[in-house]
Amino acid sequence: MSFEPSYIKLFYSGELKRRAGLMDEILKACTNCPRNCLTDRTKDEYGKCLSGYLPIVSTYTPHFGEEPVLSGTQGAGNIFFGNCNLKCVYCQNSDISQNWKSEIKNQVSFERLADIMIELQEKNCHNIGLVSPSHFSSQILKSIEIATGQGLRLPIIYNTNGYDSVDMLKLYEGVADIYLPDCKYGNEEYAKKYSKVDDYFSKTKLALKEMYRQIGDEVIYENGIMVRGLIIRHLVLPNDLSETEEVLKFIAKELSNKVHLSIMSQYFPAFNAKKDILIDRTIRESEYNRVLRLLDKYGFENVFTQEMESFDTYRPDFAGNRENPFSF
Secondary structure (H helix, E strand, O other): OOOOOOHHHHHHHOHHHHHHOOHHHHHHOOOOOOOOOOOOHHHOOOOOOOOOOOOEEEEEEEEOOOOHHHHOOOOEEEEEEOOOOOOOOOOOOHHHHOOHHHHHHHEOOHHHHHHHHHHHHHOOOOOEEEEOOHHHHHHHHHHHHHHHHOOOOOOEEEEEOOOOOHHHHHHOOOOOOEEEEEOOOOOHHHHHHHHOOOOHHHHHHHHHHHHHHHHOOOOEEEOOEEEEEEEEEEEOOHHHOOOHHHHHHHHHHHHOOOOEEEEEOOOOOOOOHHHOOOOOOOOOHHHHHHHHHHHHHOOOOOEEEEOOOHHHHOOOOOOOOOOOOEEO
16 A cells, blocks of 8 residues: 555654544543533543443444445444434434443453554555544544554545534644545534534534635545545434435535535434424435436536435444445
């Protein structure tokens, strides 16, 4: 592999160690994510994410369900972190993100998390995918610094729900070569009702602007695999509860219509979705086609979409060993 991830230079300059050394300061009054709970996680005090000092790793695996340019032939080396800073009522990975009493047993040391990264590299994964990292963002930096000293050389994907701290993202500049954020809602009211956070869209817009500042809309490939770039994901919800046009309008007008998008069709009523009639069904073909028309309206050029037949059959599990449903 000729591409050298940005964090290698940060490691040898000592900058990566400096950033990793900020962890305890950040966690003493936690500001890992925009909730700013200010709990002392160095003493295992819990905030909204119900997580303490050590990172929680639910599982890790070569993952073949990401966009093809990330999964490739060897899989993305995904590390699935337990718990979450959102509380989505339709969470499709609720077993690991909304089940904190069970997940506490999956706490790992910083050294063990570094070892996991090396293990995935030794399995010939194309990259290291940090899945739902926001509430452990400072801890993960420490493990990346350790792993780099042990020979980690894969691009790092920051795969997030989008509700991220701009200050934390600045610490990831030059660390994450690939950003893979969601932009779930274009409406604060829906975000509050369905993900239990008051300011999702406003905070996510700031986070996406920061990711775009760092990466831009240019994508770098090596042997058909993305090694640097930004892909913004958007899950289409029933009854336009994601308010998709506002999301696309923001990206086109305030970022770029050349940004790579991934328009996801696999919504199904998981977890507590059956309690709400508006969200208790899969999406309709007409709803997805409306989004495709909006993509044309705002001039998007680089879009991953999903085939219609995947609507009723695509049921993601967090290990992700399944056929990839995406097309480009």
